[in-house]
Amino acid sequence: MANLGVPVKLLHESLGHVVTVELKSGEMYRGKLMEAEDCLNMAMRDITVTARDGRVSQLEQVYIRGSMV
Known part of the structure; x- marks a missing residue:
């Protein structure tokens, strides 16, 4: 992890905490990393999950591909 940028380091330090991730599609995912x-x-x-149109739904688990962030 020596040559990683600040965003990646911050992501790793956030393990176990509640984070909000916005996808390129505009959807927002808030949950425990x-x-x-x-x-x-x-x-x-x-x-x-908050959709672009404001609809809210719940998920137990999700795997987000980094290229979608």
């Missing part, structure tokens, strides 16, 4: 990779792939649980 369980895993994070240097390429920004991440696994979260107990998620609240």
Whole structure:
């Protein structure tokens, strides 16, 4: 992790905490960060999803591909 940028370091330090992630599609995912990779792939649980139109839904677990962030 020596040559990683600040955003990736911050992501790794956020493990176990509640984070909000906005996807390129405009959807917002807020939940507990369980895993994070240097390429920004991440696994979260107990998620609240807010769609672009404002609809809110709940998910138990989700895996987000880093290229979608």
